[in-house]
Amino acid sequence: MKTNKVLRKQIFEIIKNQIELNNPPETRQTYDRLKGIGFSDLEVKKLIGQCVAVELFHVFKHKQPFDEKRFVSNLNKLPEEPFDD
DSSP, X not given: OOOOHHHHHHHHHHHHXXXXXXXXXXXXXXXXXXXXXXXXXHHHHHHHHHHHHHHHHHHHHSOOOOOHHHHHHHHHHTTSOOOOO
């Protein structure tokens, strides 16, 4: 699948903001956990980005608010791919 560079940049910006603001703290914890088991910075951002994309999909496609519980659950499952529980 061809990567949309603009969307990828925006998702990486969301991840950066979540880490810097420690909101939610699970984003930083997940980043540190995955780096600690050997994933590169880019690999970690791509994995966390999948979780962000799931939430963006629900916000825009289904007009649902951001679901922090689902987001954190998906973060905790990484490096397994996130699902729409």
